[in-house]
Amino acid sequence: MALQKVKAKGEKAKRWMNRLFVLAIFVFLTAGLVRTIFFPKDINEYENRYAEKMPAFSVSGYMDGSFQDGVDMSLMDQVHLAQPMKGLYHQAKNRYLLGVLEGVTKLAELNKNRYTSFEGVCLYGDGNIVSWTRSLSKEQEALDRKIAALNGTFAKHPELAFYTYYIQKDTDLNFETGEQSGMSDYLMQRLDLPEGQKKVYSVNSFSDFAEKFYQTDTHWNHIGSYEGYCQLYDFLGCEGERLRPTGEARLVSDAFSGVKASTVGADSIFTEPFFAFPYAFPPMTVTINGASAADYGNQSAFLAGTAEIPITYGNFYGGDNGETVLTTGTQGRGNLLVIGESFDNAVLKLLASHYDTLYSVDLRYYQHSMGKEFDLSSYTKEHGISTVLLIGNLDYFVQDTFDPEV
DSSP states (O other): OHHHHHHHHHHHHHHHHHHHHHHHHHHHHHHHHHHHHHSOOSEETTTTEEOOOOOOOOHHHHHHTHHHHHHHHHHHHHSTTHHHHHHHHHHHHHHHHHHHHHHHHHHHHHOTTSOEEETTEEEETTTEEOOOOOOHHHHHHHHHHHHHHHHHHHHHOTTSEEEEEEEOOGGGBOTTTOOBOOHHHHHHHHSSSOGGGEEEEOOOSHHHHHHHBOSSSSSBOHHHHHHHHHHHHHHHTOSSOOOOOSSSOEEEEEEEOOHHHHHTTOTTTOOEEEEEOOOOOOOOEEEETTEEESOSSOHHHHHHTOOOSOOOHHHHHOOOOSEEEEEOOOSSSOEEEEEEOGGGGGTHHHHHTTSSEEEEEOTTTHHHHHSSOOOHHHHHHHTTOOEEEEEEOHHHHHOGGGOSOO
């Protein structure tokens, strides 16, 4: 009898514990829903981006599923503990990857003339994180769309002199076979521009790539970007003497790790020295997204050893802004519009040295940063621009985001 009473009390306590657990879950979810709807946070601090917020309901959004997707994304950003849980997941994943990558790195050291790939990381040569070569057959449809879009813009604006500059990188060359993908040639041959207004920054071998690009980052290094500037100086017919480094390349950091490494959580394994050339830039005023700025990038501070921010490609040369305006204060040299992506960051100040004003537009961010859509006609008329440089790598020339006109 006493045993039955004990069991009954135990069962009752268990039922109350289950109810309390369900109630706690309900309160937790309700609190998350209330926060999501009425008190949403603006920033996802863990992922360093704007946090998703509850979308406005619409019948069309509900019917096509975009409303439900927006609710899911907002809950993932706004619910309590969502970010710490993401952090724990990525920490556990990165610990696993680091152990794997150490083994992959040792394997790559034994096979430097072959691609070594595992868990999203592809290695070639002496610690270079590289991308797989992409084929013309897979990119041809996107290239054809871009060719049609650009040719339409060229025909619509005979008053503008367009120059296209395609930057080859690891996606354009098979390092094992030495075979070019042919994508840059395919593009350039079909653009309706004079031959003198089309140019390719060529990568002809792995040794060529390794000398001019970072091991851990997607961009060209100080050697590659300066060579690109020299080519652009001739290509655009810039006025004034070409800028030359005022000294030997300087070591800015001996532990630089770029976005290729950080994307796969391997920035503690893959590091490299970050070198940069010093230049004597002419005085410039800088405006970023419509607001006055002290400078574009932090080249002087890093070279002087006074920078108080981490070394990254963007922190050194300047970041991807909707609009960057560099004005030298001269007259009679004309204005240049550069429509590009992050590759041009390293050459903007160099090119600006030869113009009255250089306008740089990154179409990925222009509307958000400037509060309006980019309009090529009105923009070039407003700023007295007659020369437009379209500059980027393969991704720039296959994405419609970078079309100068919608």
